Amino acid sequence: MSSAFSWIQSLGPAGIVLEAILLTIAAIALLLAFILLRRGWRSRLFRRRDQRVIKIRRQWDDILSGAVAPEAWRDDRLSCDIVESMLLDRLELADASEAAALVACLRRSGLLDLRIQHARRLVGWRRRRALASLGRMRAPEAVPPLAEALDSRNLGHVMIAVRGLGRLGFAAAATPLLDRLVAGRFKTLAAVPIQNALLACCRNQPQVLVPYLDRADPETRPILARVLGELANGDLTEDTLVLLACDPQAEVRASAARALASAPLDVALSVLGALAEDDEWFVRLRAIVGLGQLQHPRAIPMLIEGLCDRNRFVRLRSATGLARLDAHVEEVLDLAEARQDRYALQALLSELESSGAMLHHVNRLAGTGAARETAERILLRVLDLGACRLLVSALGGHRERRVRFAVARLLARSRAAALVPLLERAQTAARTARQRAIVSWVLSQLRTGARRARNGRKPRARQVPAR
Numbered sequence: 001m002s003s004a005f006s007w008i009q010s011l012g013p014a015g016i017v018l019e020a021i022l023l024t025i026a027a028i029a030l031l032l033a034f035i036l037l038r039r040g041w042r043s044r045l046f047r048r049r050d051q052r053v054i055k056i057r058r059q060w061d062d063i064l065s066g067a068v069a070p071e072a073w074r075d076d077r078l079s080c081d082i083v084e085s086m087l088l089d090r091l092e093l094a095d096a097s098e099a100a101a102l103v104a105c106l107r108r109s110g111l112l113d114l115r116i117q118h119a120r121r122l123v124g125w126r127r128r129r130a131l132a133s134l135g136r137m138r139a140p141e142a143v144p145p146l147a148e149a150l151d152s153r154n155l156g157h158v159m160i161a162v163r164g165l166g167r168l169g170f171a172a173a174a175t176p177l178l179d180r181l182v183a184g185r186f187k188t189l190a191a192v193p194i195q196n197a198l199l200a201c202c203r204n205q206p207q208v209l210v211p212y213l214d215r216a217d218p219e220t221r222p223i224l225a226r227v228l229g230e231l232a233n234g235d236l237t238e239d240t241l242v243l244l245a246c247d248p249q250a251e252v253r254a255s256a257a258r259a260l261a262s263a264p265l266d267v268a269l270s271v272l273g274a275l276a277e278d279d280e281w282f283v284r285l286r287a288i289v290g291l292g293q294l295q296h297p298r299a300i301p302m303l304i305e306g307l308c309d310r311n312r313f314v315r316l317r318s319a320t321g322l323a324r325l326d327a328h329v330e331e332v333l334d335l336a337e338a339r340q341d342r343y344a345l346q347a348l349l350s351e352l353e354s355s356g357a358m359l360h361h362v363n364r365l366a367g368t369g370a371a372r373e374t375a376e377r378i379l380l381r382v383l384d385l386g387a388c389r390l391l392v393s394a395l396g397g398h399r400e401r402r403v404r405f406a407v408a409r410l411l412a413r414s415r416a417a418a419l420v421p422l423l424e425r426a427q428t429a430a431r432t433a434r435q436r437a438i439v440s441w442v443l444s445q446l447r448t449g450a451r452r453a454r455n456g457r458k459p460r461a462r463q464v465p466a467r
Contacts, residue, residue: 292321
């Protein structure tokens with residue numbers, strides 16, 4: 001060996017290069033040996049874990065019922081981790097009765113107490129793991145250790161605790177979150193996780209948030225207002241909603257508008273009507289959405305005002321709310337036309353088409369009596385206002401023959417000049433001779449009616465061709 005080193009040294013600079021090559025080869029060999037040993041070790045661990053999972057699966061019912069003593073598996077770290085993972089995974093999809101049995105197994109086996117101890121004593125990633133497990137256990141005993149973690153200096157632990165309290169979903173879990181939020185301890189955290197946690201905790205009891213609104217500063221008050229707006233129900237007092245609607249912050253007023261949709265009708269109409277005239281566009285938007293959700297005829301004048309709003313989104317949501325008032329379509333069309341705002345009228349007609357409200361009236365043409373007369377009257381009015389494409393499409397594409405013929409007669413009566421180019425294109429694109437004949441008949445009736453109108457004579461109605 002000494003002679004080999006002497007020979008390498010005798011090579012001079014070439015020996016240095018040779019030494020570097022040999023060292024590189026040795027390092028690569030060691031790295032490959034480490035990778036192979038690591039893969040062998042991990043495959044052994046995985047095989048061992050798979051065997052243990054199969055064994056636990058065979059005893060799963062006995063583990064849940066307590067027939068198998070917890071000491072038989074809890075003292076083994078691998079078995080304990082497997083059972084805990086299986087319990088927590090099952091809890092994610094379990095219903096109320098099954099969840100109660102799983103939580104009882106966590107208590108009886110001591111896993112819940114073990115994770116509480118780890119969350120209070122361990123540090124680093126072990127504590128984060130314990131906090132995450134506690135948040136998935138759905139046990140009220142997990143609230144105190146998670147609340148203690150909210151005061152940690154580690155922001156990662158605080159965020160995991162916030163999410164864990166939200167996953168528990170208990171009203172009692174909202175109290176530590178609200179106390180620290182109002183005290184200003186969450187200023188370095190993002191608002192969305194806190195808001196989601198409060199939504200989950202206060203879903204059944206939104207009244208928990210009301211006492212904290214007065215104590216909140218201008219930075220945290222919008223967060224509480226957004227949560228309250230999401231969860232608002234009929235149990236909230238009118239005074240609370242009115243005070244939120246008069247708040248100087250626009251975000252709070254917008255959240256109040258969202259909550260007012262569940263308030264009594266008189267209060268909702270008056271307060272939402274005032275918010276629909278707010279200076280901020282998103283407050284007006286929320287108010288218009290709330291008025292549309294009421295679906296009451298007393299909200300029509302306010303929605304008409306929103307239909308003429310200077311903001312495009314407010315106009316579109318006003319049109320959506322008006323299109324839902326199926327029993328008052330004629331009144332809505334009259335009021336919209338009286339405003340002489342072509343943008344507002346176009347938004348309303350487009351929403352009537354896209355929402356299916358106009359198609360509903362087209363389908364009613366197959367009926368008889370007052371319902372059919374009302375549908376004809378509404379569709380004729382819509383045609384006069386310029387909405388022609390849907391009826392031209394129904395003329396050749398509706399599945400019912402009676403409706404197609406009724407639409408043809410309706411179009412022939414309308415005398416709308418805007419129909420002619422649409423019908424000419426429909427005639428060219430017709431797939432069958434019958435469709436082409438019906439479209440041609442409508443075109444001839446429109447042209448004949450136009451000539452008779454120019455000559456001062458009354459147009460004569462003819463029968464729609466059956467073929």
